[in-house]
Amino acid sequence: MNQTKNNTKANHLDELELIKGCVDNDVQCQKVLYEKYAPKMMGVSLRYCNSKMEAEDVLQDAFIKVFDKIKTFKGEGSFEGWIRKIVVFTALKSNDKRVRKFEPGSLGNVQEQSFDPLAISNMETANLLSILQELPDGYKAVFNLYAVEGYSHREIGEILGISDVTSRSQYSRSKQHLIKLLAKYGIQRL
């Protein structure tokens, strides 16, 4: 009964109070915070990982970091952005070895291929995620960071320890690879 009452109370807390509660190690506040952001962060994690289990491991490590480091959040920028950054960096670190192996790959077969934007837009996000997860890890990282997260190539270079030129070329290759995968599933420009 008491727990339900506490939950209800915590649900009504605004974000600042929630953060303060987490700083004080209040489990109820931590739970509310987790329930608020976990689904969205799971979506982020899934994009960088190859399976749901892997994504959950990343999410678990990321939330442990969030709760451990929450007192360092200075309120600069959005709190969601801060958590998202932790999730992305945790995912990259967990996939460290694989992410860093950038295979040169051949571009010959995909240069002429294009795609139908409408067909992709009509796709279920879950299906699109499956296709994205099929990308090699290095490509997946660069593609996610640039196309979805919106980092610049210079920033990606700093994050992954590569030059911005390498990031640019990796992105170009990853995009071609993705188009090739889309073509495999029948999404192709007529």
Place this chain on the structure above:
Amino acid sequence: MKNDIEHIFQEKFDNFEAAPSSSLFDAILAKRAAKKRRAAWLWSAAAVCTIGLGTWFLTSNIPETSPPVAYKKTESPTHSQKSEQNISEESEILLSEKIDPVIPIQDTKKHDSKINTIAGAIQSDAKTTIQKSPKTTDAAPLVRDINTTVKKDDQSTNIVNSDYADLFNKFAKEDQDVDRSKARLFLGDKKQEVASDYRLPTNKNTPIPEPKNIPQTEAHIPLPNPSNLDLSADTTASPLPVRKLVTLNRWNIEATAGVGAGKGIPRSSDPAYLELRSTTDNPRLSYAFDVRTIYRLNPTWNLQAGLSYVKRNEEFTFTSSDAWEYTSREEVRTRTIVHPVLGTIQEEYTVNVTDSALTAGKNLSSTNSYTSISIPVSVERMIILSPKWTMLTKGGFSAGITSQATGQIVVSSDANELSPLQAKKTGIHGIHLGIGVMYRASDRISLIAYPTGSMDLVSRINSDAIFEQRDMNIYTHIGFRVNL
């Protein structure tokens, strides 16, 4: 068109949500709790070890009543200058400063003080080995009297002089060569030695002796027969060296500066990166400065704490490999279709073209430095080699305050250029171990040379980097230690 795919994916995934397993939050709490328990256990173990070691140091070999002392040799007046008053004054000094643990003896009559003083003068001079001892028939009762007198004076102090008595009995009965340096006086529990050159108190009923023909050399002097000593005799010419005690403070301050070199030990899940780093780091001359407060637990063990500044320099050299650079662009092309009805049709279409360019490898280098400020806490063991020279060994833990890394470095095995290294961290803890020598320049000031090695326990690189790096340094510290 080029940006379509970015827009589509951004739109699709911007608000994409997926439900994690329901038990994940419980797993997070459990893992955090386990992490905290592990940290608490480690801290508890460290605290128990520290308290245990501290207790052991304090109980194993510590004088209970007096602080550590050092002997200072001074010239005493000649026997002719020693009036009874002088003798009495000196007795006070000797009894209060040097023979502090045998306070009951101080309570005996002034007559005893005179005896002690004179005997002390004799034996201070004859401080080392006695090769040939004189025959005396009074020796056995004398020893009995020592014990009896002491017990009478103060039962509670319970001074037992059995070692000395046994030795003296042997000396008296067998008239054999006796090494007096082996005779020592202990307190009741035999753990605390009163003084290494403590003088045998004579029986108060024995006539007060006066040494004659005291040799000037300190070694191999036979103990004079007390029956031959005459206090009234004039012994004008022989100045008697008296050892005066200088009480040293338990607190010392040490300041040292060191030069040396160090190396960063990288850790990464990528073996190729570790192989690359093994060729890139070149140690350069580095510096360390230490200021420490030292508390002397007992004559052999010290506790130290202070402030340490270390600047490790290295030359980072790297040869990048040849690299292909790819740039994408869109190109409009025209194709011709020959239609049986419509005839020839020109159609334009767009293709993505990737241009490639080869960039030759370059030799890159950077002078990097890793600076840190920490609080070292050490336990030090002193092994006295001679009155002037002491060997020192120390080991301890350094609690990091702040650390900064500046320069450029390669951050992955496939990187083709240097990336900025601007890591600033707190809590770079480490361990250190040193072995050195100390030369006592004076009673208060000692010079020290102390080669010391240290190693980090945590990474100096910020946690968002994909590799870790811990420093290992060796510095030869030169400096001085002042007894306060």
